[in-house]
Amino acid sequence: MNLSSRLTEIATKHPTKEAYIFQGTSCTYAELDASISKFASGLSQMGVNKGDHVALLLGNSPYFVIGLYGALRAGATVIPINPIYTADEISYILNNGDVKTVITLDLLIPLLEKMEERLPQVEHMIICETPQGKEQGIALLGKMKSFATVIAEGTVTYQGPDLADDDTAVILYTSGTTGKPKGAMLTHKNLYSNAQDSANYLKISDDDRVIATLPMFHVFCLTVALNAPLMNGGTVIIVPKFSPAEIFKVAKECKATVFAGVPTMYNFLLQYPEGNPEDLQTLRLCISGGASMPVALLKNFEKKFKVIISEGYGLSEASPVTCFNPLDRPRKPGSIGTNIINVENKVVNEFGEEVPVGEVGELIVRGPNVMKGYYKMPEETAAAIRDGWLYTGDLAKMDEEGYFYIVDRKKDMIIVGGYNVYPREVEEVLYNHPDVVEVAVVGVPDPNFGEAVKCFVVSKNAHLTEEDLIAYCREHLAKYKVPSSIVFLEELPKNTTGKILRRALKEQLTSTKA
Missing domain, CATH: 3.40.50.980 (Rossmann fold)
Structure with missing residues (x-):
């Protein structure tokens, strides 16, 4: 079975069922x-x-x-x-x-x-x-x-x-942190299995109407908001471009049951002055991925709109989903959840050995969703896939109940005087401040400590000062984790999925110095 043949199967069984809705018109299977x-x-x-x-x-x-x-x-x-x-x-x-x-x-x-x-x-x-x-x-x-x-x-x-299952179906070019983008080769089996396993784990059925406003050219939308509902006979509500006003309108008019977005989208929906909780009352589930969701944002959104957010994790090389917070057990805010069906996650040290519960290491993944390799890049493929495991480059830890937590990207970790500082930890503290709308933390060179913590903040209070926020951080963070400086911006740079681009902030700092 593959995406194409499964869609034909659904069309044969349910020919008059709505496959998608687009700008007021619908199309049957x-x-x-x-x-x-x-x-x-x-x-x-x-x-x-x-x-x-x-x-x-x-x-x-x-x-x-x-x-x-x-x-x-x-x-x-x-x-x-x-x-x-x-x-x-x-x-x-x-x-x-x-x-x-x-x-x-x-x-x-x-x-x-x-x-x-x-x-x-x-x-x-x-x-x-x-x-x-x-x-x-x-x-x-x-x-x-x-x-x-x-x-x-x-x-x-x-x-x-x-x-054939192993034929390459899609090549997704990942935005490389260094050099040119790499093309992750995903097979028919990779894509079909991940769409089905994600849909089954999140209980997406033919009753669901899923809003697809994340970019379809991005693997999060491709699998979770497009392929997953189509594989189970659901209806895709196609929204060309994200805007809070449009989401509230479409959700109400189309009686949407599932919304998939990145944390910044949830932040925009929460901050939207005219956002009416009644417009989202048909939603049974919200799905978050693409970046770590601040716990304060998750709790505030759920409290206002009375709908749960299941945070998950994935990457292009894994088609992309590996984890989601389960729907039949307690969710854990701040966690990316547990293994989805047929996929195994593990946290390892630099030698590939599994680390004890609660200890930080690199997250590695295996399952039918893992890519066959990078297109025309055998050396990069060999570095990424070892003994059947995909090395994600993300730092994570696992608790005693099998829930995983992303600590940070391996490359984003800041080392201050020999101590590890994870940007997300500092960001979580700042997101709890009532005047902070968005925040991103990066490491900058420091002559005394090697690196220092620098924050970029979007605030809703024009009178909030750098000194105010640093004092606030001192109350909640160890001394070496406290930001050395804070820059206020009108908005943070983001990619097309709404993910905050730390790299762009670092480049901005470099060009300013030059």
């Missing part, structure tokens, strides 16, 4: 499955063969869903790309990923035209029309073909090639 087959057939007629690489340069829309499942049904390997990337970032992934076909928006045609000389291997460009593109009169050129034409030329009876 039978309609979606037919569109996928026709698009796959159209790709095949264009010369897209099994194993060819197809890029999705798209945001959240039916185009993405049909493009993804259609390319998979045709036997292609899909490479999702953030459509707001720069020309350099896009051309690197298209070239490194050996992409032959690009599916993108008409609004990006001018950008692709400029890049054409850098993309000699791209044979086809399939263009998705938008109202804005029509208004601007953007025309199709050269090797471009409209998405609608590809579907129209396809046949609904198309079967597609046989797909």
Whole structure:
């Protein structure tokens, strides 16, 4: 079984069930499955063969869903790309990923035209029309073909090639901390197993209506908010772009039952002045991932909106989910939960040996969700996967009941005078301050102690001072953990999923000094 064949199975059993809702219109499973087959057939007629690489340069829309499942049904390997990337970032992934076909928006045609000389291997460009593109009169050129034409030329009876469990289904380019992004190769088995195991662990059923506002090109949304509900016959509520107003509106109108987001999204929803708890009353579950959720934020959100948040953990290389807080046992605020079905997590020392309960080490993972490797990077693959275990690079600890806690990224740990300081610990303290909206902590060079703790804070109180917050930290933290300085910002830099970018703050400090 794989994503494509399972969707056909659901469509056969429940043809009239709503598969997705998008901007007021809905599509049944039978309609979606037919569109996928026709698009796959159209790709095949264009010369897209099994194993060819197809890029999705798209945001959240039916185009993405049909493009993804259609390319998979045709036997292609899909490479999702953030459509707001720069020309350099896009051309690197298209070239490194050996992409032959690009599916993108008409609004990006001018950008692709400029890049054409850098993309000699791209044979086809399939263009998705938008109202804005029509208004601007953007025309199709050269090797471009409209998405609608590809579907129209396809046949609904198309079967597609046989797909093996170990065939590469998707290559996800991870935003590397150093150097260029690496392409994590996820197989059909990786993606299908993780979607099913996540759905079953979180009890996502055909009664659920899941809001997909996280970017679909990101693995969190791809698995948890798109594939998981589709594999169990649920309905996906596609929201192109996150905004608190839109989420409250959509949740109420569509009677949403599940919302998946990153901590900053929950913070925006909580801080939204017009946020009405009644608008979210149909939600049975909120899911958080992508970054550690401050305990104060989790408790305040749950108290206001009367809905539980299950915090989990994952990474692109694991398709991505490895842990979630269970729904049938007490949740533990601050924890990423326990092993999901069929996946095993372990905390080890530098020699790969499991550490005692409560001790900090590196989190490693194994299961049917772990990638087959990085595309064209055998050395990096060997470093990441050892003896069947994926080394995550995250520092964690496990309690006596098997709940895991992310302490911090290995690379983000700050060493002050020989003492380890985990940014999250300092951030948790500051999030408890009533005037703090957002905070990020980084390490900066210090001539006396090697490194010092520096904080970036967004506050709702214009009169709050650096001295106030440092004094507050002194009350709650050991001396070596207390920030040496605090910078107030209007907002913190974030990526497209809403994750706070500590690296950008560090780069900002470096450029300021220069």
